[in-house]
Amino acid sequence: MIELENRFDTATEFQAMAERVLEAAKAKGATAAELDIDKGTGLSVEVRMGQVDKLQYHRDQGINITVYFGHRKGFASTGDFSRQAVEDTLDAACRIARYTSEDEFNGLADPEQMATVFPKLDLYHPWELDAEMAVEMALQAESVAREHDQRITNSEGASVDSYAGLSLYANSHEFMGIRHSTRHSLSCAVVAQDGDSMQRDYWYSVSRVPGYLDSADTVGAEAAQRALRRLHARSLSTREAPVLFSPQMARGLMGSLVGAISGGSQYRKASFLLNSLGQQVFPEFVHLYEDPFIRQGLGSRSYDGEGVATRQRDIVKDGVIQDYFLGSYSARKLGMKSTGSASGASNLLLADTGVSFVDLLQQMGTGLLVTELIGHGINSITGDYSRGAVGYWVEDGMIVHPVEEVTIAGNLKDMFRGIVGIGDDVDERGSIRTGSVLIDKMTIAGQ
Amino acid sequence: MKQAIELARETFLTSTGLSDQHLEQVFSHLLRQDTTLADLYFQSARYESWGLEEGIIKSGSYSIEQGVGVRAVCGEQTGFAYSGEISLPALLESARAASAISRAGQSGSVNAWKVNAPSRALYGMDDPLASLSESDKIAFLQQIDSIARATSPYVQQVMANMVAVHEIILIVDESGRMTADVRPLVRTNVSVIVERNGQTESATAGGGGRFNLDFFTNGNKAQEYAEEAVRKALINLDAEAAPAGSMTVVLGNGWPGVLLHEAIGHGLEGDFNRKGTSAFAGRIGEQVAAKGITVVDDGTLSQRRGSLSVDDEGTETQCTTLIEDGILKGYLFDRQNAALMNTRSTGNGRRQSYAHLPMPRMTNTYMQAGNYAAEEIIASVDKGIYAVNFSGGQVDITSGKFVFSASEAYVIENGKLGKPLKNATLIGNGPDVLTRVSMVGNDLQLDTGIGVCGKDGQSVPVGVGQPTLRVDGLTVGGTATA
Numbered sequence: 001m002i003e004l005e006n007r008f009d010t011a012t013e014f015q016a017m018a019e020r021v022l023e024a025a026k027a028k029g030a031t032a033a034e035l036d037i038d039k040g041t042g043l044s045v046e047v048r049m050g051q052v053d054k055l056q057y058h059r060d061q062g063i064n065i066t067v068y069f070g071h072r073k074g075f076a077s078t079g080d081f082s083r084q085a086v087e088d089t090l091d092a093a094c095r096i097a098r099y100t101s102e103d104e105f106n107g108l109a110d111p112e113q114m115a116t117v118f119p120k121l122d123l124y125h126p127w128e129l130d131a132e133m134a135v136e137m138a139l140q141a142e143s144v145a146r147e148h149d150q151r152i153t154n155s156e157g158a159s160v161d162s163y164a165g166l167s168l169y170a171n172s173h174e175f176m177g178i179r180h181s182t183r184h185s186l187s188c189a190v191v192a193q194d195g196d197s198m199q200r201d202y203w204y205s206v207s208r209v210p211g212y213l214d215s216a217d218t219v220g221a222e223a224a225q226r227a228l229r230r231l232h233a234r235s236l237s238t239r240e241a242p243v244l245f246s247p248q249m250a251r252g253l254m255g256s257l258v259g260a261i262s263g264g265s266q267y268r269k270a271s272f273l274l275n276s277l278g279q280q281v282f283p284e285f286v287h288l289y290e291d292p293f294i295r296q297g298l299g300s301r302s303y304d305g306e307g308v309a310t311r312q313r314d315i316v317k318d319g320v321i322q323d324y325f326l327g328s329y330s331a332r333k334l335g336m337k338s339t340g341s342a343s344g345a346s347n348l349l350l351a352d353t354g355v356s357f358v359d360l361l362q363q364m365g366t367g368l369l370v371t372e373l374i375g376h377g378i379n380s381i382t383g384d385y386s387r388g389a390v391g392y393w394v395e396d397g398m399i400v401h402p403v404e405e406v407t408i409a410g411n412l413k414d415m416f417r418g419i420v421g422i423g424d425d426v427d428e429r430g431s432i433r434t435g436s437v438l439i440d441k442m443t444i445a446g447q
Numbered sequence: 448m449k450q451a452i453e454l455a456r457e458t459f460l461t462s463t464g465l466s467d468q469h470l471e472q473v474f475s476h477l478l479r480q481d482t483t484l485a486d487l488y489f490q491s492a493r494y495e496s497w498g499l500e501e502g503i504i505k506s507g508s509y510s511i512e513q514g515v516g517v518r519a520v521c522g523e524q525t526g527f528a529y530s531g532e533i534s535l536p537a538l539l540e541s542a543r544a545a546s547a548i549s550r551a552g553q554s555g556s557v558n559a560w561k562v563n564a565p566s567r568a569l570y571g572m573d574d575p576l577a578s579l580s581e582s583d584k585i586a587f588l589q590q591i592d593s594i595a596r597a598t599s600p601y602v603q604q605v606m607a608n609m610v611a612v613h614e615i616i617l618i619v620d621e622s623g624r625m626t627a628d629v630r631p632l633v634r635t636n637v638s639v640i641v642e643r644n645g646q647t648e649s650a651t652a653g654g655g656g657r658f659n660l661d662f663f664t665n666g667n668k669a670q671e672y673a674e675e676a677v678r679k680a681l682i683n684l685d686a687e688a689a690p691a692g693s694m695t696v697v698l699g700n701g702w703p704g705v706l707l708h709e710a711i712g713h714g715l716e717g718d719f720n721r722k723g724t725s726a727f728a729g730r731i732g733e734q735v736a737a738k739g740i741t742v743v744d745d746g747t748l749s750q751r752r753g754s755l756s757v758d759d760e761g762t763e764t765q766c767t768t769l770i771e772d773g774i775l776k777g778y779l780f781d782r783q784n785a786a787l788m789n790t791r792s793t794g795n796g797r798r799q800s801y802a803h804l805p806m807p808r809m810t811n812t813y814m815q816a817g818n819y820a821a822e823e824i825i826a827s828v829d830k831g832i833y834a835v836n837f838s839g840g841q842v843d844i845t846s847g848k849f850v851f852s853a854s855e856a857y858v859i860e861n862g863k864l865g866k867p868l869k870n871a872t873l874i875g876n877g878p879d880v881l882t883r884v885s886m887v888g889n890d891l892q893l894d895t896g897i898g899v900c901g902k903d904g905q906s907v908p909v910g911v912g913q914p915t916l917r918v919d920g921l922t923v924g925g926t927a928t929a
Contacts, residue, residue, distance in 0.1 A: 048523075048722070051523070051524065052524050052548065053523060053524060053525065054524070054525045054526075054527065054804070055524075055525070055526045055527070055545075055547060055548050056526075056527045056528070056804070057527070057528040057529075057541075057544045057545075058529075058802070059528070059529065059530055059531070060531070060802065061531055073505075073506070073507075074507055074508075075506065075507065075508040075509070076508065076509040076510060077508070077509075077510040077511075078510060078511045078512075079511070079512055079513065079514065079531040080511065080513060080531065080532075085511070089511070092509040093509070095509075096507035096508065096509055097507070098581075099497075099504065099507060099581045099582070099585060100504045100505065100506065100507045101503035101504045101505065102503075103503060103505060131547060154722065154723055154724055156722070156724055191723075191724050191845055198726065198845055198846065199845060199846055200724060200843070200844070200845035200846070230846075233846070235922070238691045238692035238693075238928055239928070240928060268500075268604050268606075268640065269603060269604070269640065269642070269647065270604065270640050270647070270649065274647075374841040374842075374843065374848075374849075374850050375839075375840060375841045375850035375851065375852055375872050375874075376838060376839050376840075376841070376852055377838075377850070377852040377870065377871070377872035377924070379649075379870050381640065381647050381648065381649050382647065382648065382869075384869055384870055386689070386852065386870065386871045386872040386924040386925065386926075387850070387872055387924070388841070388848065388849075388850035388872055388874045388924070390843075390848075404846060404848055405848050405874055405875070405876060405922065406874065406922070406924075407691075407850070407871075407872050407874050407922065407923075407924025408924070409689075409691065409871065409872075409924050409925055409926045410926060411926075443691050443924075443925070443926040443927075443928055444691075445691035445692050445693075445874075445922055445923060445924045445925065446692070446693070446922060447692075447693045447922060
């Protein structure tokens with residue numbers, strides 16, 4: 001079983017450690033302090049070509065300490081939990097704070113914003129798993145994939161991972177929060193070959209609850225189908241066309257939105273959506289909702305990395321930006337309040353427009369369905385977007401052939417405004433949950 | 448001065464009470480009849496960083512990462528466990544966990560230790576964190592800020608950071624070989640945001656390597672990095688939409704060598720080729736580049752960011768020829784993949800930390816110089832683009848398709864440089880892109896020491912380099928289709 005041994009005792013130890021550090025920080029003259037302590041244990045098993053490839057046991061721990069001397073701030077961390085090491089780490093943080101500058105916006109989050117209620121998020125579900133069972137499951141996924149079609153000629157393997165962790169956050173406002181969580185996954189990557197064409201693809205399932213993982217058969221078959229579908233992909237001639245982002249790729253579009261309306265890029269004036277609060281950024285039908293309280297959700301949390309209570313809220317309503325993602329520092333810089341986003345967005349849900357994936361293909365008519373993107377060609381300041389794409393050319397709503405070695409380019413502002421449909425084919429495997437997203441027009445560059 | 452091995456033994460053994468007999472005990476738990484390779488990787492790394500923003504030192508951090516990774520390999524199979532605690536019980540527990548990869552009986556032990564001292568030191572052992580006083584570190588960052596702001600009235604934000612790392616490593620393997628390495632690594636990054644008439648752009652510059660922080664102060668790097676970042680950002684303010692489609696591309700020297708890293712280097716890593724999942728698998732001896740092109744991976748360059756005296760398995764690094772005169776010559780190997788392909792490690796077994804498994808990784812990857820002057824190459828192009836700076840790339844190993852994103856590029860028309868172009872991603876096919884190289888410059892240059900390579904979730908520092916190149920037919924992912 002992959003579980004933290006004596007996790008409640010460990011939590012008690014961590015509490016004592018936190019109290020000790022906070023007291024010691026005060027004794028050293030710090031006016032405020034905060035820290036987090038993490039510990040985790042895990043197993044990952046990888047199989048390849050029908051035999052065990054890697055068996056890895058994870059055991060991680062760390063403590064991060066931040067101290068404030070007035071408005072000066074220092075940070076230090078270590079993985080060594082001995083009393084001496086923790087004391088040295090606190091000293092290091094204090095030393096750092098002697099050299100950083102006075103910054104009136106520095107400090108803990110406001111005390112009245114600390115979380116006081118802790119809804120049950122149900123994030124801890126250890127897996128009754130040992131290495132042998134994990135190997136068996138991974139082997140099953142891989143063999144289903146390899147036996148799926150004779151063109152599946154090679155494999156990068158299948159893996160099963162299970163991780164259980166405990167993390168504590170405390171600060172000198174006397175806030176202390178402890179979170180126990182688990183995360184399990186099953187994945188498979190295979191290579192399809194036909195003549196000169198060789199393509200790899202993968203599929204995975206992830207959940208906080210082992211029982212909710214897709215079966216090895218499902219994951220293996222999907223991985224095989226995805227690799228096969230890519231065989232004999234070819235480039236396109238350069239053109240303009242609508243682009244349909246698969247749910248996995250649409251997630252990245254929402255990620256770019258989060259970055260653009262986060263405090264750091266707003267106060268630095270480094271965003272293509274600068275001062276966009278109350279602005280129409282999307283068509284009217286677009287609605288994006290943040291829900292930190294989804295039970296067993298991968299992004300669920302009742303407080304952020306500063307102890308600030310999270311809340312359910314609209315991020316985009318009727319296409320208009322309703323709220324930013326702010327931690328306490330950027331909130332103060334902007335003259336606003338923290339939105340409980342010191343650790344980024346929690347769970348984000350993009351509402352569909354009542355259409356299925358097939359409807360979207362029909363709506364697109366002729367265009368590019370994108371299933372994978374490579375490279376980092378996003379300029380977060382101008383919104384200019386240019387990335388390598390893999391997918392399928394679609395004509396009259398029907399997939400015609402797989403595509404590779406093309407780029408898609410545009411500007412995120414135009415792309416957001418140009419959304420014409422959002423599918424109900426939601427991918428729930430991440431903290432950003434969205435279906436496929438259809439964009440009216442982008443530039444496709446090819447041969 | 449102390450040798451690396453003495454410092455490492457003191458750090459990991461003497462101070463933790465571990466003796467050679469204890470190590471023997473660990474290996475006797477780790478080794479089985481079918482074990483082909485096993486090692487203990489002790490690591491202690493200290494990191495310090497300082498960050499300036501809005502003219503003030505906004506952040507400073509210090510951290511210590513210490514632990515030991517225990518690995519047992521039986522042919523293709525690997526067992527691995529690690530611990531942040533360096534003690535006999537923790538080592539024994541890790542050894543038992545890692546050895547579970549084998550079902551064979553216990554066998555043998557290691558009882559003859561031999562020190563493996565690298566024949567040459569590529570960098571000093573000094574602690575770079577202590578190589579400059581705190582006030583000098585801060586003054587350097589402030590100097591960057593004031594130079595950047597003085598360079599142009601359009602500069603709105605300057606962010607600069609300085610990072611120093613000091614690592615001590617001890618590798619003990621199944622043959623009783625003990626290898627130590629002490630590794631300094633420093634880096635400075637500058638990022639500026641400029642605004643003119645409501646239009647905003649940004650750019651970065653920086654450098655570093657395996658030396659002390661006085662490299663930055665003595666070399667007047669504050670001025671070099673600040674002016675370079677501002678120059679690039681201002682150029683982007685004037686940029687026009689990049690073209691879309693296949694065209695002639697001239698790549699500048701130095702950092703654009705990221706092309707080689709993505710298009711060639713990853714595809715030649717031994718693990719993908721042993722498994723047959725790389726587009727380059729089984730192609731040794733074939734022509735994969737135009738005649739005259741030679742590409743190497745060289746871990747032996749003094750003080751470079753990607754260099755290592757020994758890799759993370761204790762193998763001395765070397766200069767490995769990947770492509771010679773256009774012909775594919777070799778792959779990059781760690782110990783495990785080399786053994787499985789009946790060859791020797793090329794000293795490319797690298798890992799992010801004790802908590803990660805080693806795998807074949809690049810060091811400094813570059814192309815040897817040719818005969819053309821850069822001006823000649825540009826003058827030879829009727830219509831195309833000249834791309835001189837990039838912001839990173841990615842590759843699909845199996846299909847061979849790779850991208851890299853230009854962050855500074857210009858139009859070439861009738862052999863002359865024209866207007867700057869907006870950022871655009873370039874895409875190509877690794878196994879044939881170098882066959883389309885029609886001119887190689889005489890201006891080989893390595894990057895300034897800022898490269899980070901990610902593979903399988905592990906990051907390691909690397910270097911790249913190349914002379915100016917003309918590539919006939921690379922797809923440019925702009926928006927201008929006319």
